[in-house]
Every structure is written in C-alpha cells, then in structure tokens.
Amino acid sequence: MHPFTDDPESQVRRHGELELLRRIREWLGTANPAPPRGMGDDTAVLPVPTDGDSLLLTNDSLLWNQHFDEFTEPEAAGAKLLKRNLSDIAGMGGVPHHAILALAASPNLSLAWLERFFRGLAACAREYDCEVNGGDLAEAPGTDSFLGTLSLLGSATRPLLRKGGDLDSWIWVTGSLGGSRAGHHLSFRPRLEEGAWLAAREDVVAMMDLTDGLAKDLPALVADGLQAQVDLAFLPLSEAARATAQDTGETEVFHAFTDGEDYELLFLTRPGTDYRAFEQAWRDRFALPVTPIGNLVLAPPMEDSVPKIIGLDGRPLFAGAGYQHFGSSG
Amino acid sequence: MHPFTDDPESQVRRHGELELLRRIREWLGTANPAPPRGMGDDTAVLPVPTDGDSLLLTNDSLLWNQHFDEFTEPEAAGAKLLKRNLSDIAGMGGVPHHAILALAASPNLSLAWLERFFRGLAACAREYDCEVNGGDLAEAPGTDSFLGTLSLLGSATRPLLRKGGDLDSWIWVTGSLGGSRAGHHLSFRPRLEEGAWLAAREDVVAMMDLTDGLAKDLPALVADGLQAQVDLAFLPLSEAARATAQDTGETEVFHAFTDGEDYELLFLTRPGTDYRAFEQAWRDRFALPVTPIGNLVLAPPMEDSVPKIIGLDGRPLFAGAGYQHFGSSG
Numbered sequence: 001m002h003p004f005t006d007d008p009e010s011q012v013r014r015h016g017e018l019e020l021l022r023r024i025r026e027w028l029g030t031a032n033p034a035p036p037r038g039m040g041d042d043t044a045v046l047p048v049p050t051d052g053d054s055l056l057l058t059n060d061s062l063l064w065n066q067h068f069d070e071f072t073e074p075e076a077a078g079a080k081l082l083k084r085n086l087s088d089i090a091g092m093g094g095v096p097h098h099a100i101l102a103l104a105a106s107p108n109l110s111l112a113w114l115e116r117f118f119r120g121l122a123a124c125a126r127e128y129d130c131e132v133n134g135g136d137l138a139e140a141p142g143t144d145s146f147l148g149t150l151s152l153l154g155s156a157t158r159p160l161l162r163k164g165g166d167l168d169s170w171i172w173v174t175g176s177l178g179g180s181r182a183g184h185h186l187s188f189r190p191r192l193e194e195g196a197w198l199a200a201r202e203d204v205v206a207m208m209d210l211t212d213g214l215a216k217d218l219p220a221l222v223a224d225g226l227q228a229q230v231d232l233a234f235l236p237l238s239e240a241a242r243a244t245a246q247d248t249g250e251t252e253v254f255h256a257f258t259d260g261e262d263y264e265l266l267f268l269t270r271p272g273t274d275y276r277a278f279e280q281a282w283r284d285r286f287a288l289p290v291t292p293i294g295n296l297v298l299a300p301p302m303e304d305s306v307p308k309i310i311g312l313d314g315r316p317l318f319a320g321a322g323y324q325h326f327g328s329s330g
Numbered sequence: 331m332h333p334f335t336d337d338p339e340s341q342v343r344r345h346g347e348l349e350l351l352r353r354i355r356e357w358l359g360t361a362n363p364a365p366p367r368g369m370g371d372d373t374a375v376l377p378v379p380t381d382g383d384s385l386l387l388t389n390d391s392l393l394w395n396q397h398f399d400e401f402t403e404p405e406a407a408g409a410k411l412l413k414r415n416l417s418d419i420a421g422m423g424g425v426p427h428h429a430i431l432a433l434a435a436s437p438n439l440s441l442a443w444l445e446r447f448f449r450g451l452a453a454c455a456r457e458y459d460c461e462v463n464g465g466d467l468a469e470a471p472g473t474d475s476f477l478g479t480l481s482l483l484g485s486a487t488r489p490l491l492r493k494g495g496d497l498d499s500w501i502w503v504t505g506s507l508g509g510s511r512a513g514h515h516l517s518f519r520p521r522l523e524e525g526a527w528l529a530a531r532e533d534v535v536a537m538m539d540l541t542d543g544l545a546k547d548l549p550a551l552v553a554d555g556l557q558a559q560v561d562l563a564f565l566p567l568s569e570a571a572r573a574t575a576q577d578t579g580e581t582e583v584f585h586a587f588t589d590g591e592d593y594e595l596l597f598l599t600r601p602g603t604d605y606r607a608f609e610q611a612w613r614d615r616f617a618l619p620v621t622p623i624g625n626l627v628l629a630p631p632m633e634d635s636v637p638k639i640i641g642l643d644g645r646p647l648f649a650g651a652g653y654q655h656f657g658s659s660g
Contacts, residue, residue, distance in 0.1 A: 041422070045384045054376060056373045057463065063434060098387060102389045136391055141395060156375070161375070208372065
C-alpha cells in the first residue's frame, strides 16, 4: 500500500492534530495505557524498574524508501520500527518496557495507511509486552515524506556491552545471515528471549545485535590489539543469501557479511568455554541455530592499520564493507 | 549560517558514518560520558534514579525551516532541540538526566554547521546538568533536509500532570506571552528550577509548559464540566507581542494567545489558595514574574460544545486557535 495519496479527503491534513491524536489513541488500543503513563501529557510518567537493574535507552528510525516502501504492508512497517529497537534491547540482554514515538510526515500521508501502521505497531507492542506511552507529531514540508523515530526504555540486570572479549574468545552468531532484503528485514523476530538467556550466563562476555552486516558490526566487538578470525566454512548462510548471490553474481559469503538488517545476535564467550557444552545448553532451550564462527586472535604488532576481521589464512575479510550511513567516499 | 552546502568538500557525505561519529563524540566533549553510559553501544546503559521517584520520558523534534532557519546560529539550533525537551520536563516539575538524539539529514548537510550544532547542544546539556548518552544517525534522501529528534529521560518525586484542577482553582502563568518568533523561541530558558519549586508545593495541583499558545494549551488543563475564565487585563504581554501586533494589525492579546513557543509554565493552584501569599513566596525566590490570569469556573450545563476559555463577559476566547500540526481544515 502506498503511504501517500493525492486524494485530499484521504490525507492526514484533512484532520487537525487533536483529531489525529484521538485516532492514534484508538488505534493503539491497550498498547497505550491510561495517562499519565500513556498519551495525554507531553511527558510520560513511568514506574522505575526493579531495584538493582540498569536502565536501557535506545532509539532507531524508520524512513520512507529506505526501511520500507510501497510494497511493504503498513502493519509490517509499524512493527518494524518497534522491532528495530527491540533488537537493540535484545543485543544488551535486556527487557523492553516503554516506547515513545516521534512522527514527522508530509500532509499528504494517507490516513488509512497511518491507521494500519499504528495497528501493526500496537500489535507488536502487545506481543513483546511493551507499552507505547506517548510521543510527538510534526508536519514535514513537501510531499511523500515519512520518518518515524522510536525511543525505547528497557532494563537489564546484567547488560552485555560490545567490548568485553579477551584473546581466544569464541565468536558466535544466532540464526543465519544475508539476503535480508528478500523479506527477513520485515519478518524477523527480535531475539529478546535469546538475549536474556545469554546475559544470564557468565560465560557470555560481550554481545550486540547485527544490523549493518558482520563486516561493519563484528569489528565493534574486537578490542584493540586483537582480530576476529572467522572460519568461513562455518558461517551460517541464509537461503536468501544464496538466492541473492545467484541474482548479483557476488558470493553468498559476501552477502552474509555486507547485506545488513540480519537482526541476529553476535556475541563472545569467555576463553576456555567448552563450545560443545554451550551449544548443547542452547539447543536444549532454543530451536534457532547458534554457530561459533571464529575466535579472537592476537593482532600482528607494529602494523599501521590492523584489519579487524581475517580469514583462516590471515587475510583481511571485507574491510570497510557493511552499511554505512553517509557513504564513505572520504 | 546555512545548514546545507553545495561544496562537496564541506558536506557530511565527504566523511563516512564512523568518522562522523568520532567527530560528534569530540564535539560533545564532557556532555557525553564514557560508554556504556555514553556513545559506543547502540543502547545507553543508565543508572536508575532515586528510589521512590517516577521516571519521565519525553521527546521533541527540530525541523529545518520550521523550528530554525538559515538566520539561526547553529549553536542556538542545537540548544533549542534540547531546551524544547527540558521545557517538557520542567512542565512536570521534574529533573532532566539523559538525552539520546536521532538525526536524519540529507548528505549535503554542512559539516561545519553540524559541528556548531553539536557544540551548542553540548554546552546546553552541561548548563542544565544533563548527559547526552547516544543516538542514531540516518541519511535522508534528497537535499536540504534536517530533522533532529531528542528523547529525554528525567525523574520527578511528585510529577505534576495537566489534569488536576477543581472549580475555583487559580490559573497562573510565568513570564510573559506572545511574539516568541522575534527571538524568545531561541533564547528562552526552560523553567526547570521554577517547575521543581512549584511541584514541591502542595497547593499547586496541575501544570504544563506552554508551547502551542494559551489558546490551544490552556484547554488541556481544564477538566470536563469546567471552563477557564481569563481576565485579559491581567494577561502578561511580552514586549515582542506588542511589537508583533504593531506589524500585523492583530491585538497584543491575540498574539499572546496564539503565537506559541512561549516555553513558560502554566499551572493551577488549589481552590482557596491565598494568591497574594503565593505570589510573595514566589517573589522571594524568583525574579521572573508569575501572574494569576483567571479561574476555573463551572461550565453552563446542557450546551453542545462548551468553549474551554472564556473572558470576564462569559464569551469564548480564541476557540480552536493556537498552533496545530497538520492544520485543521477538517
């Protein structure tokens, strides 16, 4: 469904802000609690999570023609905006609680599209036990413009950060990688249960969610002086990566490293972890695959620019690839 | 300074995302704490505020050619994005703690402009004792597009909501109103100290910050069955409202009611409050004026659509005016 319409009767500009807010409240239904916790005041008033936990605060955006297009079901677009943020919380091993949403859209936005967007967002919030507590509505100039930014507040007893792996740590990835554009970027399930399970295990020492592709995201887990040595034979390739590779003529591995939007978990276990026992414990709990794809090794000393990811042969893998906003022409 | 440039060497696209993030971290300086509390992970890890308090979560946006233009100093634009949110927290009587920022900009954004924007934001954060803990960077399509959305996490011991006033409550406003476009919309100080002082007083029963104009904001404080009766003779008019009225030919009162972006506090005191004693207590503490502008009175029964604001003569005042996003042509 196309988000924008030329029919004045079907555009959001047909209604004032107050009427729009009334409808949004209706569309959100039980996902939006009563004020002051929900919509009503400018600021949501929220309970403090369990004592001893840390707060987690993250945001992510959803942009027309970048994260969704006219072939995207509006419900799937609404759910995707929340799931992108849920995946961030999953990557810390946290639990999501409260979302606020900022929408900036041109006045030719279709009201029917917006209703389905919010109903999809609300259904997703209910599914993951998260509230939508408020937000902000702004009119963007011009036509055909839509940007949603969602901020998500969560908590974690033991938040897992990116940095934390030592020499000989195992590198693990959940699910399979590559070709997300074929559908996974909309249908993915944020790995919240998996992330919480991992954060509760002392042998897991660092974690993040994979959004920009292994080539760009894995270096963030690698401490100075170390390199990630990946055994490509173990890389879990998605069916979509294979199909995409047939279309593009690139290798499946290339797509697994650079496509982005995998929304899987990438994590490190402490050196000396028995990887077979770890895998078995995982399999007892989850149907989703988990795969050890390599180790952290010592970087060669005295080199100017040490590649962060190498293959078994020691050669750099996809240095500088993966999705970068604002290109990298510099 | 113009935020966008045709010179490729001066555009943010000249640099990749990672280089931009490195620079943003530098520009933010001490306003951005070390990770995991600050930039570094996708999600900021934050301490839980004092036990017994509520969390406050709000967001507000800053849009090119709507909230700032080429005549706005970039530092003032950065500060304004934060101050809009600080004003929301002030309107609850809360204390700000943590900000995360989502930027969506076209690649022809000027790097020099962006540096000054961030330096202004950082200076403002330091001034109001608030951290900038992370965010998200997205590339918007086309040219000349800039939208910043900031989410602010705060806390309050006794958050003041919009609803809470009974019959005969006094209506108060801080500072003076109208003509904000002449400069106040950039130079305003969020009323954080004043808001916290008011929230600590039991005789203050409802509050909000004035952003869309008294005509639109005051009705939000008026419970069903009541009306706000405003004595126009007491309305604190700004110098800018007088100057603007001379230009437009409208009345000063019109501008005070409808211009918006006042960022003053609008609040109600409990019926029976001694307004002279209240004013004296305020004056002992603040140089900023505070003014009782009216009362909540009983709405006439059995009317179809009761006006929320009336004058001393009982006639409606500026019904439906004030800034509405997405117009109100419906």
